Amino acid sequence: MKKIISTQTAPAAIGPYSQAVEANGMVYVSGQLPIIPSTGEMPSGIADQTRQSLTNIGEILNAAGCSYADVVKVSVLLADIADFGAMNSVYAEFFPSEAPARVCYQVAALPKQSLVEIDVIAAHK
Numbered sequence: 001m002k003k004i005i006s007t008q009t010a011p012a013a014i015g016p017y018s019q020a021v022e023a024n025g026m027v028y029v030s031g032q033l034p035i036i037p038s039t040g041e042m043p044s045g046i047a048d049q050t051r052q053s054l055t056n057i058g059e060i061l062n063a064a065g066c067s068y069a070d071v072v073k074v075s076v077l078l079a080d081i082a083d084f085g086a087m088n089s090v091y092a093e094f095f096p097s098e099a100p101a102r103v104c105y106q107v108a109a110l111p112k113q114s115l116v117e118i119d120v121i122a123a124h125k
Helices: 046-063 081-094
Strands: 002-005 020-023 026-032 071-078 101-106 116-123
Touching: 020 046, 026 046, 046 081, 046 116, 071 081, 081 101
Parallel strands: 071 101
Antiparallel strands: 002 020, 020 026, 026 116, 071 116
């Protein structure tokens, strides 16, 4: 059985998908753009965009009863792989120890001309 996870403290989905879905003890958080929920705007620069995407993920994890410590897999999509180092520095603030498995790709483009999009999978407590 699946359970839809939704919170108003993270941006609403910009398409026909859920913020997250819980199934079989796992929480699948959809890709999060760096949208500030209160304004609908995005910060500028890869560091601030990475921080906002991960903050949005944290809000969704919280709504699911999870935290960053429960994250087992992360996918990072970058508009420019040259931003890898700056993204990684911010990312390390959110996962300071026992980091989850991760992949990072450069993609041709992201929605709303974002510099980054991040999704995670967490093991529910």
